Amino acid sequence: MLGVLSFVLPLALWSAVSYAPFLWHPLVEITDPGDVAYYSKGMRAPADAFAEEVEGMTASGQAPPQGIPANPVYLPAPHEVALALWAAATPAADAREEFRLSSSLWHSIQIIFWAFLISSAIGVPLGILCGSYSAIGRLTEPFVEFFRYLPAPAFGALCVAVLGIYDGPKIAIVVIGTFFQQVLIIAGTTRRADYALLEAAQTLGARNLRLVRNVVVPAVLPDLYNDQRILLGWAWTYLIVAELVGTSSGITFFITQQARYQHFENVYAAIFILGIVGFGSDLLLARLGRWLFPWRRTTA
Amino acid sequence: MSASPDEVRARFDRLKAREPILQVRGLCKTVPAKDGERTILNDVNFTTHRREFLCVVGPSGCGKSTLIRTIAGLEEASGGEILVAGQPVHGPGPDRAMVFQGYTLFPWLTVLGNVMFGLRMADKPKEEAAREARQWLDLVGLEPYADAYPHTLSGGMKQRVAIARALAIQPRILLMDEPFSALDARTRARMQAYLVDIWRKIDVTIVFITHDLDEAVLLADRILVLKTGPGEVVDLMEVPALRPAAGRTLDDPALRATLERLEGFIHAHETVVDDEPVTPVVRLASVAEEVD
Ligand SMILES: Nc1ncnc2c1ncn2[C@@H]1O[C@H](COP(=O)(O)OP(=O)(O)OP(=O)(O)O)[C@@H](O)[C@H]1O
Ligand SMILES: [Mg+2]
Numbered sequence: 001m002l003g004v005l006s007f008v009l010p011l012a013l014w015s016a017v018s019y020a021p022f023l024w025h026p027l028v029e030i031t032d033p034g035d036v037a038y039y040s041k042g043m044r045a046p047a048d049a050f051a052e053e054v055e056g057m058t059a060s061g062q063a064p065p066q067g068i069p070a071n072p073v074y075l076p077a078p079h080e081v082a083l084a085l086w087a088a089a090t091p092a093a094d095a096r097e098e099f100r101l102s103s104s105l106w107h108s109i110q111i112i113f114w115a116f117l118i119s120s121a122i123g124v125p126l127g128i129l130c131g132s133y134s135a136i137g138r139l140t141e142p143f144v145e146f147f148r149y150l151p152a153p154a155f156g157a158l159c160v161a162v163l164g165i166y167d168g169p170k171i172a173i174v175v176i177g178t179f180f181q182q183v184l185i186i187a188g189t190t191r192r193a194d195y196a197l198l199e200a201a202q203t204l205g206a207r208n209l210r211l212v213r214n215v216v217v218p219a220v221l222p223d224l225y226n227d228q229r230i231l232l233g234w235a236w237t238y239l240i241v242a243e244l245v246g247t248s249s250g251i252t253f254f255i256t257q258q259a260r261y262q263h264f265e266n267v268y269a270a271i272f273i274l275g276i277v278g279f280g281s282d283l284l285l286a287r288l289g290r291w292l293f294p295w296r297r298t299t300a
Numbered sequence: 301m302s303a304s305p306d307e308v309r310a311r312f313d314r315l316k317a318r319e320p321i322l323q324v325r326g327l328c329k330t331v332p333a334k335d336g337e338r339t340i341l342n343d344v345n346f347t348t349h350r351r352e353f354l355c356v357v358g359p360s361g362c363g364k365s366t367l368i369r370t371i372a373g374l375e376e377a378s379g380g381e382i383l384v385a386g387q388p389v390h391g392p393g394p395d396r397a398m399v400f401q402g403y404t405l406f407p408w409l410t411v412l413g414n415v416m417f418g419l420r421m422a423d424k425p426k427e428e429a430a431r432e433a434r435q436w437l438d439l440v441g442l443e444p445y446a447d448a449y450p451h452t453l454s455g456g457m458k459q460r461v462a463i464a465r466a467l468a469i470q471p472r473i474l475l476m477d478e479p480f481s482a483l484d485a486r487t488r489a490r491m492q493a494y495l496v497d498i499w500r501k502i503d504v505t506i507v508f509i510t511h512d513l514d515e516a517v518l519l520a521d522r523i524l525v526l527k528t529g530p531g532e533v534v535d536l537m538e539v540p541a542l543r544p545a546a547g548r549t550l551d552d553p554a555l556r557a558t559l560e561r562l563e564g565f566i567h568a569h570e571t572v573v574d575d576e577p578v579t580p581v582v583r584l585a586s587v588a589e590e591v592d
Contacts, residue, residue: 196400196404197404197406199398199400199404200400201406201417201421202373202374203372203392203396203397203398203466204397204417204421204465204466204469205394205421206417210421214417218408219408293408295407295408295449295450295451
């Protein structure tokens with residue numbers, strides 16, 4: 001219930017600022033420029049300058065401009081964003097492909113998918129080994145710890161030089177951003193495996209790799225799964241930077257383009273969709289987790 | 301129905317004539333401490349014989365868990381040796397199985413999967429392991445719950461699964477560290493009866509730690525009494541009854557006398573806190589709470 005309210009409140013605030021003319025509205029959108037030479041229809045002028053012009057024009061007997069209170073162009077009203085969202089869901093056939101929100105998003109999702117897959121394929125097993133065998137941990141972790149402080153975007157130019165300008169470097173940057181955190185987090189979680197279970201397994205004859213495979217991994221699997229959910233969230237953050245490297249692409253390209261043309265309703269629509277995809281997939285994964293690990297009652 | 305002293309003596313003579321299964325000789329355990337070393341166990345010696353039920357009692361912190369974990373091979377001895385059926389212990393082995401106070405069942409496995417675990421680790425084929433595991437579940441009366449997950453079971457049932465899982469690897473010795481202390485009184489009494497019943501059906505030697513002196517007297521053939529600071533053997537008492545049985549009660553005057561002697565031992569070695577003796581208490585359990 002409060003969860004719903006936490007979404008309704010900001011939306012109500014946004015609607016109030018957008019639809020109640022007496023709240024904020026620092027600009028005036030010109031509906032009729034009158035005799036003011038530099039005004040044109042649809043233009044937004046600061047409210048005080050507009051009032052001066054009205055006064056000046058009336059005093060000199062010329063036609064005063066007319067207008068309605070407006071917010072800056074970077075704050076579109078909810079319904080404008082909703083329309084943009086709707087348009088994104090039903091793209092016009094004539095729009096160029098990279099200008100369509102849905103195809104931009106699809107491109108971004110593919111980058112995330114491959115990057116996360118590559119990172120996890122190496123990072124998860126390595127993390128588990130680091131957490132299970134202290135020798136491997138001591139050998140690997142200092143370097144990983146160091147590398148994790150090198151900002152992934154700093155490798156942008158290098159990645160482009162090595163991997164070309166298309167999707168290669170983008171995937172690489174998300175991998176670099178995710179992988180090192182992943183090894184450390186997975187190793188840490190593995191270390192928190194219930195020691196009593198490991199001892200019980202040892203008295204039942206489990207040793208070495210079998211102990212890791214049959215006890216350590218299943219014991220921490222629900223936690224590893226939650227770690228992966230959090231790491232996936234981080235991967236999204238790196239995606240935005242990665243997409244600016246080489247030729248811009250995906251959802252980030254869409255956002256920068258739309259901002260350049262001052263189509264801020266599209267910008268907000270894109271940002272919302274990022275949020276919805278991220279939040280929605282996380283909710284889905286959380287639910288899947290509860291189904292996969294029924295013995296873990298709190299898979300929050 | 302108190303057993304006559306002659307009967308009891310004859311029984312213990314028979315017991316001690318059996319082959320020794322567990323021999324602990326000069327066992328010492330020290331751990332690093334701030335100022336050098338701390339001795340937890342000092343020169344512990346005892347022998348248990350085949351199919352004996354040995355209880356270990358002693359004040360909290362006297363090293364009971366350390367002793368049983370060293371026998372299990374989960375901890376290394378600092379000195380002395382432990383022999384199981386004549387073979388020295390190095391690490392955990394299939395001749396010893398352990399039941400812990402916390403049930404330590406694998407939550408991702410079903411009841412059957414838990415009991416099969418040790419058999420699978422011993423490379424038994426899956427079908428054979430499952431068949432054997434079902435027999436052990438049958439023995440503890442949990443066959444109908446084979447496909448349930450541990451978190452759906454009550455504490456007593458969990459501990460029965462843990463016992464079945466330990467017995468399934470057919471150990472010579474079953475090590476139990478306060479296995480029933482997390483259970484309520486009624487369940488505990490039922491579990492004691494179960495355990496004795498199982499123990500009489502199979503060839504296994506039990507080393508059972510408890511801080512409940514009643515429990516020790518009801519269950520044991522002999523009771524190993526430890527004292528604290530450092531942990532040393534005070535006595536190895538014989539319980540004057542024919543055999544541990546579900547029918548034993550503390551109404552038996554001989555058993556009452558044993559219980560009183562046990563309490564005497566424990567009080568004589570009570571820990572002193574701040575130079576003031578701990579308030580006199582009847583049960584060791586309450587001593588544990590006071591000192592901790
Ligand atoms: N690895 C260790 N390092 C340092 N001290 C330890 C270690 N293991 C046990 N001890 C100490 O040794 C003493 C004996 O511990 P142990 O758990 O064997 O006692 P216990 O008789 O089982 O006690 P309780 O009745 O509370 O279960 C305790 O004081 C404990 O703090
Ligand atoms: Mg203990």
